[in-house]
């Protein structure tokens with residue numbers, strides 16, 4: 001028995017070594033996509049990919065064409081760049097592609113949450129029930145109240161509210177959306193001033209985690225940052241703990257439904273805390289940054305600003321606070337804003353860059369729209385990066401880098417859904433939410449949040465860039481592939497509440 005262990009160890013090492021060697025020695029097989037392993041063994045192209053995924057994929061696409069396999073840190077990933085061929089991958093018609101396995105690994109590492117098999121379906125059914133339809137209307141009301149609280153303060157507008165204030169536009173949007181989104185989903189107490197204070201503190205920690213996030217995912221943090229990330233994780237588990245938050249009012253039905261499911265499955269409370277952290281991240285990491293891009297584009301495109309303001313006045317009337325403590329806002333008008341819808345769709349096209357990743361569970365054949373077929377190996381991953389292959393394709397979106405507020409509007413003012421590639425109508429012409437099994441289940445709520453915020457800004461506030469000539473900042477190169485991008489630098493702006501009308505007696 002004593003002899004067995006070293007022998008077994010040696011045997012396992014040899015087997016593992018052989019497997020690694022096989023991976024290292026991999027060659028392109030017949031009917032397989034072009035294989036680019038890079039010059040560095042095992043690492044392959046990992047450094048260039050992590051440094052700037054967009055530029056790297058652009059190079060690979062130009063070199064290899066619409067389908068290619070690259071080696072990234074011991075993994076082989078096949079990128080498909082032809083959107084006309086996305087259908088079978090997104091629909092997974094051969095049932096060979098899996099989304100959950102690596103998603104489970106990732107959330108364990110990043111949030112400490114160990115998912116169960118039914119989690120994915122549970123999150124999507126909670127979202128269908130409570131982030132769409134009537135559930136969404138209730139949540140919109142809560143969001144509007146929370147935006148009033150955050151933007152006007154617990155006692156309503158203060159005396160100096162109509163003075164000009166200066167701030168960073170990104171910080172301003174992100175902090176408002178975070179605080180209001182957090183309070184409407186995770187609930188408030190009776191002490192609104194304290195809630196505000198706590199959500200502000202939480203935002204500061206969230207931003208720190210957010211800044212470390214891309215390098216954390218790629219395991220590129222320095223030793224001190226590793227320690228910090230661990231501390232932040234523990235802080236979030238504690239601050240979002242189900243026990244600490246028992247006495248809160250108005251925890252959203254969405255979160256309540258999911259936590260009840262976990263309880264019924266016998267998941268212990270410390271794991272539920274980690275689940276809460278994961279949901280905080282999913283629900284708050286993209287909406288604030290998207291609002292930044294929306295306001296930035298409006299500020300730089302006065303024709304778009306004018307069109308949105310005119311539409312807002314048409315559907316909501318003049319914004320008047322008249323000494324009220326909260327915004328007067330008919331939520332039903334959210335269904336009648338095609339111009340704003342187009343502005344937001346265009347903002348998401350330009351600002352959001354998700355990666356869709358699927359694990360190949362058995363050898364399969366990838367059928368391209370051109371009729372070409374490629375053999376794909378079990379254990380590899382298949383990936384789509386629609387920002388480059390769809391959002392920036394000049395055939396689908398002429399002048400793709402330009403913000404055109406009416407790009408998603410027909411001449412008769414209705415929503416435009418007809419887009420073409422190589423003369424063929426294309427289904428996936430804008431993919432900020434991902435697609436298929438992993439599509440964002442919070443997208444309808446996210447759209448409502450963004451719309452309410454932008455409408456409140458244009459109706460109730462004057463705002464302008466401190467330097468009108470400041471260009472729209474480039475997207476941060478380290479955040480490609482992680483949902484809504486962040487700007488490479490902050491942009492200063494000033495804002496004030498529009499002078500209030502006197503209260504009529």
Ligand code: HEM
Pocket residue numbers: 120123131279282283284286287290352354355356357432433434435437438439440441442443445446483484
């Ligand atoms: C502009 C805002 C948002 C954007 C651009 C966005 C984008 C995305 C994308 C691309 C994914 C899929 C990632 C993948 O394929 O792996 C995703 C997943 C997810 N999103 Fe969003 N999202 C936004 C806002 C929200 C909001 C407000 C909520 C909830 C209230 C939410 C909840 C989720 C959840 C729970 C998942 C994971 C779903 C799963 O496990 O399948 N998102 N989001």
